Amino acid sequence: MTTVNLKRRGRDVKGAAFKGVLLLSLIVGFATLVTLLVDVFRKGWQYVDETLFTNPPSIDPAIAGARPAILATIYLGLMVILFTVPIGVGTAIYLEEYADRRRWYNRLLELNIQNLAAVPSIVYGILGLAFIVRGLGLGQVLLAGALILTLLVLPNMIIASREALRAVPDTIRQGGYALGATQWQVTARQVLPAALPGIATGSILSVSRGIGETAPLIMVGAVTYVAFDPTILGPFTALPMQIYQWVRLPQEEFRALAAAAIIVLLGILLSLNAVAIWLRNRYQRRW
Amino acid sequence: MTGRAEAAPVRLQSGRVRYGELLIKGLLGLCALISVATTVGIIAALFIPAFEFFQEVSIVEFLTGTEWAPLFEPALFGVVPLIVGTLSVTFWAVLIAIPFGLGSAIYLSEYASARTRSFLKPMLEVLAGIPTIVYGYFALTFFTPLLRDVGISVDIFNVLSAGLVMGVMILPTVASLSEDAMAAVPRDLRDGAFALGATRREVATRIVVPAAISGVTASFVLGISRAVGETMIVLVAAGQQPNLTFDPRAAVETMSAFIAATGAGDVPTGSVEYKTIFAVGATLFVMTQILNVISIRLVERFREEYE
Secondary structure (H helix, E strand, C coil): CCCCCCCCCCCCHHHHHHHHHHHHHHHHHHHHHHHHHHHHHHHHHHCCHHHHHHHCCCCCCCCCCCCCCHHHHHHHHHHHHHHHHHHHHHHHHHHHCCCCCCHHHHHHHHHHHHHHHHCCHHHHHHHHEEEHHCCCCCCCCCCCCCCCHHHHHHHHHHHHHHHHHHHCCCHHHHHHHCCCCCHHHHHHHHHHHHHHHHHHHHHHHHHHHHHHHCCCHCCCCCCCCCCCCCCCCCCCCCCCCCHHHHHCCCCHHHHHHHHHHHHHHHHHHHHHHHHHHHHHHHHCCCC | CCCHHHCCCCCCCCCCHHHHHHHHHHHHHHHHHHHHHHHHHHHHHHHHHEEEEHCCCCCHHHHHCCCCCCCCCCCCCCCCHHHHHHHHHHHHHHHHHHHHHHHHHHHHHCCCCHHHHHHHHHHHHHHHCCCCCHHHHHHHHHHHHHHCCCCCCCCCCCCCHHHHHHHHHHHHHHHHHHHHHHHCHHHHHHHHHCCCCCCHHHHHHHHHHHCCHHHHHHHHHHHHHHHHHCCCCHHHCCCCCCCCCCCCCCCCCCCHHHHHHEEEHHCCCCHHHHHHHHHHHHHHHHHHHHHHHHHHHHHHHHHHCCC
């Protein structure tokens, strides 16, 4: 008796070609990423020096820096975290732990958040221009920028927090109720601590998305020339705005400065990303 | 006391109203209301000034006019060149993002080992996390000169470079959403096909992709929506000239680029020029919103099918 041969005879040429095409698709993305990084470092590295961190922008590329922009980006990041986390986590807790899904308004709320996550950032900029800068009369200040970035990243923050809360198994909640805890006691002492790593990861990723945005800041009037350290209620620029300003200038030196500022911005964002990925891998529990 | 407990049925909920609990529920609900207020705010911010604009400029002229020159005398408010510019950039972006995004998703879902996937997926997230201004810089200072070097005579600002780089920007969105949809296809379907002697390629193209088609389509639609709304790449690399052309080598102005360029200038509140921001913004918002609703519907469908 011969054994049954399950494998087809001959090599599957079409299959191999198909796999090759798939690999090529992946390479398109990653090759662009690598090319972009190499290009930015090659052009900008020479300008990443003390001057960049200590000097304000200048018409002379030799002494031009991005200190006000870097500081403003850090302030923006901190303010966005401060505003987004309580509101985002609060909304997520409401939707996951309290809301009755059979009620039409709760379903509408969910749909609304999904929709907001896909609204173009320039539209948030228009909202900021109409209501925060001119409507509230706040003016073109750092706080206005932080508020509009908060609204922009809030949907992502809510979605990430909800996923983290949903990953906590119901047995944890039922255990709490069985011991006589109220709903808030269960939420605050059992569910929330268990969901914390996921929420932290989501917060970091949301903030890193926020501080990379340029278009909404253009609309709320981030100016491109700020020579002094930013204050919360003063005019401001930010790293992406500074990059935009420099890349528009035709001189090679300013293009190189733009590349240098990109290195700083990517440095901040990639470290935030790395922290988020580390947090996720280190603390995420499999139930 | 004991006698009463025996007689009455057990009630797990205490009859007492807990005001603290109610207060907390109220506060959480208030947080949730902020996103409702955001939506109401966006709609009011866009459509009230847009309505005022359409009292000065006829909506027919706006939607059918083929010349956009809001600052000229006489001013022309035909939005068609801006829409064509937007769609033209979107076309090139989609040409990159859809095939390569889908290819990446199939590889990640059907070919990659768990270890490879755990390394590649965060890399895709990094690609998705690069700010759009950085892509704009890359399109203008690297990709446009590269196109010229290979013999494509593009203008300094052009559709092709902005569109192709934007395609790479959207690729992770398409890949990651499609991969989610494919991962939701039950294993049994694949095993059944393998048992009938199908190759891995046949399983991927004839079983998994068709089974995940609503989720995959949703990822395409969301990708298109992101391309339509994207601002910085086009503002930096596609130019600010409202030419009515489909020529990918020429400069155009997209809706988003017009809004940003006008918003950056210090426009006096209440002027017609100020109101164009909202009229164009409302048009852009309606276009992306239609795409988003389609995409959300499609995602819900694939959830219903397999969950």
